[in-house]
Amino acid sequence: MGKADTSIMVSSDALTVEQYLAELPDERRDSIQQVYDVIRANIPEGYEEAMYWGMISWQVPLSLEPKTYNGEPLLFCALANQKRHMAIYMMSIYCDQTKLARILAGYEEIGRKPNMGKSCIRFTKVEHLPLKIIGELIAESPIDQFIEASRR
Numbered sequence: 001m002g003k004a005d006t007s008i009m010v011s012s013d014a015l016t017v018e019q020y021l022a023e024l025p026d027e028r029r030d031s032i033q034q035v036y037d038v039i040r041a042n043i044p045e046g047y048e049e050a051m052y053w054g055m056i057s058w059q060v061p062l063s064l065e066p067k068t069y070n071g072e073p074l075l076f077c078a079l080a081n082q083k084r085h086m087a088i089y090m091m092s093i094y095c096d097q098t099k100l101a102r103i104l105a106g107y108e109e110i111g112r113k114p115n116m117g118k119s120c121i122r123f124t125k126v127e128h129l130p131l132k133i134i135g136e137l138i139a140e141s142p143i144d145q146f147i148e149a150s151r152r
Contacts, residue, residue, distance in 0.1 A: 011054025012081075020056055024081050031086060031126040035079055035134075039088075042135040046143035047076050055080035055089075065147050074150055077138060087120040088134065092141040094119060095149035099137050106130025 014020035017036070024032055036056060043049075047058040052073070059073035068074055078089040093099040103121070107114045110130050115122040123129050 012051070013054070014051055016051060017049070017056050020051060028081055028086060031123075032079060032081060034126045035086075035088060035129065035131070038131050038135045039077060039079065039138055042139040043077070044139065044142045048073075053078065060143060060147060060150075064143065065150075074147065076141070076143075076146055082122075085115070085122040085124050087122050088129075089120050090134070090137065091119065092146055092149070093137060095146070095152070099140075102137060103130065103133055106133030109133075 012020050012023065014023060021029055021033060021036075039058065040049075043058055046060075046064065048061050050057050050059060050073075052059060053075070055078045057078040058076045060076060062068070062073050065074055075089065075091055077091065080087050080089070090103075093103055104114060107130055110128075112128050112130075115128075121129070121134075
């Protein structure tokens with residue numbers, strides 16, 4: 001039997017968002033930039049933006065929530081370029097069935113079938129995302145509510 005492909009997750013060594021965007025293939029840079037802009041325009045106060053886990057991340061600072069399951073900041077949202085797709089990791093929709101239903105309804109509105117995993121929304125073109133709903137869901141996730149939901 002052949003060895004399983006474990007290289008699907010692509011991790012970057014970029015130290016800044018600018019470096020990360022610059023290293024992306026041309027055909028993906030614009031899509032990642034558009035999603036990044038939506039997240040930045042809607043991210044509630046208190047989350048910190050970082051290059052963490054090899055992707056652009058928005059996280060809860062350890063100073064606000066030091067007792068995490070792995071000692072690392074709680075990941076609220078992340079954006080990554082992977083080998084076969086791009087992905088948004090939106091932990092808040094997996095903590096709340098109402099938010100998950102809204103994202104699924106957003107896909108119905110744009111006439112697309114969602115490509116979602118346990119913690120990610122995969123896409124190959126930005127047009128395949130319900131960006132308006134994604135922005136709304138991010139905006140509706142204040143840091144204190146996300147911290148409380150993560151404790152459940």
